[in-house]
Amino acid sequence: MFLKRISFDRDGKRHDYWALVESVRTERGPRHRVVSYLGDMDEAGRLEVQHAAEGNPSVQQSLFDQGEPDWVEVNVRKVGIERPRRFGDVWLALELIKKLGLGDLLDHLLPESSDGAEESPVGRPPKIAWARLAEVLIVSRFCEPSSELHIAESFYRKSALSDLVGIPEDDVYVNRLYRALDKLLEHKDEIQKHLKERMGELFAIKYDILLYDVTSTYFEGEEKRNPQALRGYSRDSRPDCVQVCIGMVVTKEGIPLGYEVFEGNRHDSTTVDEIIEKMESLYGTSDRVWIMDRGMASEENLEILAEEHRRYIIGTPKNQLKKFEQQLLAKDWKQVHEGLEVKLCPAPDGSHETFILCRSAARHEKEQAMHDRFIKRMEKGLELIKASCAKGRPKDPVAIGRRIGRLLERCSRAAPMYDIDVKEQNGRLTLTWKLLTEYSEWARLSEGCYLLRTNIRDWTGEDLWRAYIGLTDAEAAFRIHKQDLGLRPIWHQREDRVQSHILVCFLAYVLWKCMGQLCKQAGLGNEPRTVIEEIKNLLLIDVVLATRSGAEIRLRCVSKPEPPLATLLQKLKMKPPERLDMKLKNVVKTL
Numbered sequence: 071m072f073l074k075r076i077s078f079d080r081d082g083k084r085h086d087y088w089a090l091v092e093s094v095r096t097e098r099g100p101r102h103r104v105v106s107y108l109g110d111m112d113e114a115g116r117l118e119v120q121h122a123a124e125g126n127p128s129v130q131q132s133l134f135d136q137g138e139p140d141w142v143e144v145n146v147r148k149v150g151i152e153r154p155r156r157f158g159d160v161w162l163a164l165e166l167i168k169k170l171g172l173g174d175l176l177d178h179l180l181p182e183s184s185d186g187a188e189e190s191p192v193g194r195p196p197k198i199a200w201a202r203l204a205e206v207l208i209v210s211r212f213c214e215p216s217s218e219l220h221i222a223e224s225f226y227r228k229s230a231l232s233d234l235v236g237i238p239e240d241d242v243y244v245n246r247l248y249r250a251l252d253k254l255l256e257h258k259d260e261i262q263k264h265l266k267e268r269m270g271e272l273f274a275i276k277y278d279i280l281l282y283d284v285t286s287t288y289f290e291g292e293e294k295r296n297p298q299a300l301r302g303y304s305r306d307s308r309p310d311c312v313q314v315c316i317g318m319v320v321t322k323e324g325i326p327l328g329y330e331v332f333e334g335n336r337h338d339s340t341t342v343d344e345i346i347e348k349m350e351s352l353y354g355t356s357d358r359v360w361i362m363d364r365g366m367a368s369e370e371n372l373e374i375l376a377e378e379h380r381r382y383i384i385g386t387p388k389n390q391l392k393k394f395e396q397q398l399l400a401k402d403w404k405q406v407h408e409g410l411e412v413k414l415c416p417a418p419d420g421s422h423e424t425f426i427l428c429r430s431a432a433r434h435e436k437e438q439a440m441h442d443r444f445i446k447r448m449e450k451g452l453e454l455i456k457a458s459c460a461k462g463r464p465k466d467p468v469a470i471g472r473r474i475g476r477l478l479e480r481c482s483r484a485a486p487m488y489d490i491d492v493k494e495q496n497g498r499l500t501l502t503w504k505l506l507t508e509y510s511e512w513a514r515l516s517e518g519c520y521l522l523r524t525n526i527r528d529w530t531g532e533d534l535w536r537a538y539i540g541l542t543d544a545e546a547a548f549r550i551h552k553q554d555l556g557l558r559p560i561w562h563q564r565e566d567r568v569q570s571h572i573l574v575c576f577l578a579y580v581l582w583k584c585m586g587q588l589c590k591q592a593g594l595g596n597e598p599r600t601v602i603e604e605i606k607n608l609l610l611i612d613v614v615l616a617t618r619s620g621a622e623i624r625l626r627c628v629s630k631p632e633p634p635l636a637t638l639l640q641k642l643k644m645k646p647p648e649r650l651d652m653k654l655k656n657v658v659k660t661l
Contacts (some may be wrong), residue, residue: 107439135418140241148467149613149614150613151360151612153612154611156609157227157229158606158608159605162585163208170272170580172264172412176201176204177479193331198246201415202235203247204254206219207574210225211577213225213229214229222243222640234650251570251571252567255566255570261573262352263353266353268578276311277321277358278358280319281485282361283362283548284318284365285316285548285551286302286303286316286334287313287316287560288304289311289312290311291563292314295563295565296563298331298446299314301333303331310568314334315341316332318547318548326547328349330344331569342374343374346360346380361382362382362541363385363541364387366385367387382523383522383526393418394425394521397427404532410429412535413428414427422527425521425522425523426522427519428521428522429519430519437586438514440483441484442477444484445481447480447481448487452488452501455474455501458496459498462498467501474490475493487505487509487513488503488507489504551575554599555582557572592641594641605635608628611629612624613627628647
């Protein structure tokens with residue numbers, strides 16, 4: 071046993087108190103266990119307790135083996151609380167890790183311990199299992215996405231993580247967390263395979279339909295040490311920053327199956343062969359349906375998808391709609407639901423493919439409003455240029471051409487509808503234009519329509535459309551990664567650290583979807599955000615009781631859920647602990 075100083079900040083001031091700690095051996099290696107919290111003690115008091123703990127065995131037993139009384143007289147004027155810290159979401163994340171068997175898997179994959187003697191800010195730290203540090207990273211990403219520096223300096227100390235995972239606050243620091251990231255990345259494929267099997271067992275997930283989509287996430291900084299960090303099409307509207315692209319495969323329920331990281335300038339269509347090869351190397355080549363958006367629809371990819379009897383449903387560029395103008399005009403549409411109609415059409419070239427025409431009333435209204443807005447902007451811009459020409463300025467046709475070019479760029483949706491002509495007459499330039507009726511009529515006819523293609527012959531148009539629209543789950547996965555789990559921006563400089571950062575975000579998303587499935591089973595919908603926010607209200611608090619006998623009792627208690635949260639927890643069949651177990655919960659201290 072030994073005394074340990076524990077520090078915390080409150081009201082802008084630093085406070086220290088002391089704890090009596092013993093080192094014990096566990097299945098996961100040596101651990102420090104708090105025997106007693108001693109509060110703020112002077113030197114004499116610390117020496118007295120130190121001698122009692124290390125010296126006379128009879129004194130030690132009389133001091134610590136009294137046990138906690140069931141009843142005691144308490145001075146109500148001296149009842150207090152200390153160290154309130156967030157508990158609910160931290161506890162929930164660890165429960166989800168346990169349910170997924172992720173903690174046991176990490177114990178198996180990361181058996182070594184971290185000693186980090188050369189990197190410790192306070193001398194030689196105890197050995198800590200890499201698996202526990204990996205859990206700290208995942209839980210922190212799930213609860214409060216932030217940098218490893220913020221985890222070490224703020225989040226870990228303000229949460230109940232140290233009480234739940236058993237790692238003292240001073241033993242969690244930045245370099246140790248970075249090294250844990252490196253260890254975790256080595257086992258990416260094994261972790262993905264385990265989670266796929268476990269989610270399938272827990273929630274009867276069928277991996278027969280796979281949805282694939284690509285997003286990008288940007289960096290802060292130059293990222294010269296990461297060859298994958300390049301400039302490309304930015305989904306985050308940050309073309310000024312380098313980025314990487316992330317391709318993710320999810321099921322129709324949005325359950326993630328796996329992901330890969332690509333260079334920031336890769337086009338979506340060039341990633342398809344790699345992702346198919348990766349997923350099939352991990353999970354086999356069983357009969358699955360691949361669903362992708364129109365950005366993947368290259369001829370090479372269609373050939374790859376058709377190989378080895380793979381089935382697919384893939385979006386098709388809108389310029390292909392022109393081939394189906396007669397089918398658009400026909401009346402034999404089948405209604406899927408109010409405002410959405412579909413129609414199956416044979417391939418124009420007589421191939422084995424089937425095309426699915428889709429017409430959405432909501433999409434029609436949106437595209438019509440966009441066309442009207444661009445036409446109005448185009449007409450206004452042309453009138454201004456025409457007025458300038460009438461006043462004799464500018465006189466250079468090249469200058470007028472530049473103005474028209476900029477206008478066409480700003481009004482891209484309306485630009486193909488216009489035939490614009492600039493002529494010079496009597497030393498002045500004249501501008502004329504006309505609306506191309508044929509193109510305008512086609513634009514109006516195709517509003518709200520889009521086209522899919524498939525090699526599946528035995529599904530109805532409704533089944534094919536419903537499967538394809540599941541791509542919204544892949545898009546939702548990226549939104550949760552970026553907005554709720556803090557995927558962007560990336561601050562790491564090294565390629566492997568960037569890969570590790572994305573892996574931790576992926577694992578946190580698996581916890582998110584696991585919670586969503588538990589909510590679905592409990593009849594609470596499949597969106598866990600509200601439930602997670604409610605659970606965050608649970609706190610861990612040290613309750614201090616001053617007794618008549620002069621002893622001070624300290625109880626580590628979890629706050630009682632409010633009635634709405636209690637109802638949610640009951641439906642989820644989850645029960646947070648009322649108190650955290652400790653070997654000794656009352657601390658003897660002379661008043």
